[in-house]
Amino acid sequence: MGATVAVGSLGGAPGVTTLAVALASTWPAEGPAVVVEADASGGDVGAWWHMPTAPGMVELAAAARHDSSSGPGESGVDPLSRSQVLPGGVRVCLAPVTAERAAGAVRLLAQHPGVLSSTDAAVTVVDVGRLTPRTSGTHIAAAPGIDAVLLVTTEDLAQLKRLQDSLPGICAAIANPVVAVVGRRESSRELTEAIQVPVAARIPLDNRGAALIRGQGTARFGRRRLMEASRGLAHHLHHAVLQPAGTGAS
Numbered sequence: 001m002g003a004t005v006a007v008g009s010l011g012g013a014p015g016v017t018t019l020a021v022a023l024a025s026t027w028p029a030e031g032p033a034v035v036v037e038a039d040a041s042g043g044d045v046g047a048w049w050h051m052p053t054a055p056g057m058v059e060l061a062a063a064a065r066h067d068s069s070s071g072p073g074e075s076g077v078d079p080l081s082r083s084q085v086l087p088g089g090v091r092v093c094l095a096p097v098t099a100e101r102a103a104g105a106v107r108l109l110a111q112h113p114g115v116l117s118s119t120d121a122a123v124t125v126v127d128v129g130r131l132t133p134r135t136s137g138t139h140i141a142a143a144p145g146i147d148a149v150l151l152v153t154t155e156d157l158a159q160l161k162r163l164q165d166s167l168p169g170i171c172a173a174i175a176n177p178v179v180a181v182v183g184r185r186e187s188s189r190e191l192t193e194a195i196q197v198p199v200a201a202r203i204p205l206d207n208r209g210a211a212l213i214r215g216q217g218t219a220r221f222g223r224r225r226l227m228e229a230s231r232g233l234a235h236h237l238h239h240a241v242l243q244p245a246g247t248g249a250s
């Protein structure tokens with residue numbers, strides 16, 4: 001079974017969806033990589049790439065409702081089977097753009113998180129949107145089949161303060177979240193001192209790299225600084241976070 005990684009924020013749109021797609025694009029293990037847009041406030045990738053959002057996350061959630069498996073890896077439902085392929089090869093289970101249509105489906109996924117663990121994908125990256133207490137996204141991030149949780153923030157003082165104050169509550173629900181900071185204004189040492197947790201990755205502000213992930217622009221994907229940083233973070237998650245935990249990821 002491949003790895004399942006949840007990616008979320010505490011608000012402020014720091015670049016969760018962008019990093020989720022970048023991580024899937026740069027995942028170091030062989031095999032398909034799939035992103036599941038499990039953001040209750042709605043998805044963005046379908047609009048970015050002018051794609052219909054079905055089949056996608058809603059169909060995955062509908063199938064999950066009839067799934068009687070008891071744990072991760074035992075489900076007959078696989079995110080890959082409800083995904084669409086972006087140019088470049090990453091697969092995405094797209095979410096409808098509005099919360100009205102997405103929230104109910106994400107609630108179902110939170111009740112059946114086993115369907116998020118793909119048996120055939122090298123990695124399933126689950127974009128859970130904003131991690132606020134007692135929401136579906138937080139339930140998904142805390143589910144047993146999730147191998148790692150990546151918290152994304154910018155260097156904005158309010159976001160760092162929110163992260164620092166929220167971390168004790170988040171850590172009570174989620175073991176060892178990994179923190180990625182978008183922006184490179186401050187040093188990692190200063191940031192670690194400010195938020196009192198190690199910063200695992202720095203993601204550069206890279207407008208052209210982000211535009212490529214939105215389906216715009218013509219620059220070389222693999223060469224962008226955003227992709228290089230994502231490759232480093234994917235390598236860290238795959239080798240330092242997931243494999244020692246004995247997930248069987250290869």
Ligand SMILES: Nc1ncnc2c1ncn2[C@@H]1O[C@H](COP(=O)(O)OP(=O)(O)OP(=O)(O)O)[C@@H](O)[C@H]1O
Pocket residue numbers: 009011012013014015016017018019039044129130182203204205206207210211214226
């Ligand atoms: N590293 C980056 N450098 C430059 N722009 C970025 C970067 N990451 C994301 N962006 C841009 O910032 C905007 C928000 O990004 P994104 O949608 O990924 O954030 P999000 O955290 O998922 O937001 P939301 O909470 O609304 O879902 C987008 O226009 C995206 O292209």
Ligand SMILES: [Mg+2]
Pocket residue numbers: 016017018039044127129
């Ligand atoms: Mg998003």
